[in-house]
Amino acid sequence: MFSQRAQFVTDQNALTVAVTARRDAGLPVLDLTASNPTRADLALPQSAIRAALQAGLDGAYEPDPLGLLSARQAVAAHVAQLQRRGQTGFATVPPAQILLTSSTSEAYALLLTLLCDAGDRVLVPQPSYPLFEFLGQLHDVRMDPWPSQYADGWHIDMAALTAAITPQTRAILAVSPNNPTGAVLTWGELDLLAALCREHDLALIVDEVFADTLRQPLGDGVATVAGHDGCLTFALGGLSKTCLLPHAKLAWTLVSGPPEPVADALQRLETMADTYLCAATPIQRALPGLLDLAPMIQTVLRERLQGNLRFLQHEVRGTALDVLPVAGGWSAVLRLPQPPDDRDWALYLLETAGVLTQPGWFFDLHGDGWLVLSLLVVPETFRAGVRALVAAVA
Numbered sequence: 001m002f003s004q005r006a007q008f009v010t011d012q013n014a015l016t017v018a019v020t021a022r023r024d025a026g027l028p029v030l031d032l033t034a035s036n037p038t039r040a041d042l043a044l045p046q047s048a049i050r051a052a053l054q055a056g057l058d059g060a061y062e063p064d065p066l067g068l069l070s071a072r073q074a075v076a077a078h079v080a081q082l083q084r085r086g087q088t089g090f091a092t093v094p095p096a097q098i099l100l101t102s103s104t105s106e107a108y109a110l111l112l113t114l115l116c117d118a119g120d121r122v123l124v125p126q127p128s129y130p131l132f133e134f135l136g137q138l139h140d141v142r143m144d145p146w147p148s149q150y151a152d153g154w155h156i157d158m159a160a161l162t163a164a165i166t167p168q169t170r171a172i173l174a175v176s177p178n179n180p181t182g183a184v185l186t187w188g189e190l191d192l193l194a195a196l197c198r199e200h201d202l203a204l205i206v207d208e209v210f211a212d213t214l215r216q217p218l219g220d221g222v223a224t225v226a227g228h229d230g231c232l233t234f235a236l237g238g239l240s241k242t243c244l245l246p247h248a249k250l251a252w253t254l255v256s257g258p259p260e261p262v263a264d265a266l267q268r269l270e271t272m273a274d275t276y277l278c279a280a281t282p283i284q285r286a287l288p289g290l291l292d293l294a295p296m297i298q299t300v301l302r303e304r305l306q307g308n309l310r311f312l313q314h315e316v317r318g319t320a321l322d323v324l325p326v327a328g329g330w331s332a333v334l335r336l337p338q339p340p341d342d343r344d345w346a347l348y349l350l351e352t353a354g355v356l357t358q359p360g361w362f363f364d365l366h367g368d369g370w371l372v373l374s375l376l377v378v379p380e381t382f383r384a385g386v387r388a389l390v391a392a393v394a
């Protein structure tokens, strides 16, 4: 009765089984994976956020497939700040080239529909967060990995990326800053990706949901590809990471590139968006007020992320653990020695120390010894968890 598209593997992995058993048995779990900002006990300007959300409730329903003009203008202004901070030199993206959706995941769905027929392929970064496989399956699109390797920084394996392009490939997707590595696209990499896109008639999609967390100085990192005109380019962002409001459900896609494909893409996206009218009106109305609060919210967030990172770096000093440099994003990647008896480190740490971490393989970080920690975790839990982790590894 059901489609192949909706055929999912529902088995739980060993780590999920173990953590459920531990919690069921009433044993404590020091959770270093928590990344829900609404449960992170952050000192956010709650009453101002509430007032902005409340203001969104006024007014009539005025559907616009791309999203309310006032909301798209606010996105354009927010991204223009990113462009200025990063000195990208790209032209600001006008509201007419911005599409609002209820999430970045939904933006991906529209972009896959725009660009791909069944059986087509999209290149996705590896390591990266595990949503792409599902998005591909739901659209009958094959997601082919393009790898990055760590060697004193993350580097795109350009030879592997080029070799992975097939006649069915329709787009190259990048996540910058990457989740979980925090790696940021460099200007040299952007030029190479754009050249490949031009040569093979591909679109470039860059997920920039963590762009507000980029650390200064940026060096040769690209703060945002919004306005990039070297090829048809889609830059994605949203409220879930910019204002720590995943439940507000609003995201934006900025379209830029050579005028002809941009106009064509927008006209098609408008019809697709008109079919769903994805984004709720109250949240679109609230968006200008919420984005005004973004700098304040990001300041609170930055203190949490940097405080936890400093503690982690301090605790691992002189041990066999290594914290990779973090250029942006909400995570830290740890490199560990060979685990005892070749066991999975995450499982070992849960069973021996009650510490829950994310194993590297969740994010396609291949090879032994990778763990990912959320830097959003409440500091007391983070400190206790890191101390227990370091002691268990020692």
Ligand SMILES: Cc1ncc(COP(=O)(O)O)c(C=O)c1O
Residues within 6 Å of the ligand: 102, 103, 104, 105, 106, 129, 175, 178, 179, 207, 209, 237, 238, 239, 240, 246, 250, 251
């Ligand atoms: C890189 C990246 N993109 C997109 C998302 C999802 O964002 P949204 O809530 O807008 O769907 C996440 C969520 O963690 C993410 O890590």
